[in-house]
Amino acid sequence: MHGYPFALQRLINEVSKLPGVGPRMAERIAFYMLKKESDYMDNFASILEAVKKITFCPLCFNVSEGGQCSICADDSRDASVLCVVESPEDIITVERTGKFKGYYHVLNGLISPVDGIMPEKLKLGELNARVKKTGGLKEVILAVNHTVEGDATVLYAVSLIKENGSFKITRLAKGLPTGSDIRYADELTLGQAITERKEI
């Protein structure tokens, strides 16, 4: 059987390792790149070069362009609230809501013994150190997923930090998504929404 030219096969192999990309889609992406103008590859390569310079903020572990990230460097934010998230992606997701004006702390994952992710691998010690020394901290929001891993991480984080200050610790509300139809909600979500119903 005749295959692809070696360089093209390497590109397909490399692309198929990307998350969410299967072998057929990798072929499609590789051919898309191949059919572009020749400066397309140079452009892509220069972007990869620039991305290599991205570091992580030493305070909150968000992505950064060297040193503190743009959020930690912003003095106008509310230092009394700290939002703990799983990953830097989640910071942007929360920022998009426009509902949060405090600072962030990235854990770099959630506790998951099945996947070998134990508390020591996460930035939980750094979180503990940070809440201890942050003056005037009133609230720590644990903005993690409502999953087994999220629950385990919340349990661990609460036991770790709760004695270190007079802040309250909160978690995101559980309930029905906005715009959703209760007929299509799963029982767990609907059950939670009933249990945590609010007076209006």
Added chain:
Amino acid sequence: MHGYPFALQRLINEVSKLPGVGPRMAERIAFYMLKKESDYMDNFASILEAVKKITFCPLCFNVSEGGQCSICADDSRDASVLCVVESPEDIITVERTGKFKGYYHVLNGLISPVDGIMPEKLKLGELNARVKKTGGLKEVILAVNHTVEGDATVLYAVSLIKENGSFKITRLAKGLPTGSDIRYADELTLGQAITERKEI
């Protein structure tokens, strides 16, 4: 709202242009690349550099590493059959079946006036010139999709080449996919399978 560092945003933008990749998936892919070892980017960039050297075969328009492609350069294949396909990807797809030992001709698309793809944009003139000068050609297989675009291309190609030799022109069989359940087949496919039923 705080966004991603500039270099990371550029990577996300570039990745989200790839076929089949939406904005959320582009973020996931960009972060996947970011979390890799630093030589990952260099490796990827060197692959892109190598892919720039890939050209197209001047005879059949398959991908090639300079000059004729590996199939056209292979004298052991059957010169009496020519398989016409939409793209170089399709050559590999046909090769994987192990059912075809002849040569190929890539059209670089299918006729689609809606998308502005007229016959002149495709390698149909080259196909015509090729069948004229190929001695001993017995069959031209038009291995294109069973779609409106495929049908239009077949109609045009047949009218163009049929007077240029004594070869027969064939198209891939329509019918039910192997392993499929007739209960889940669409009516068009099942109808075709009934019309073109075979005596056993």
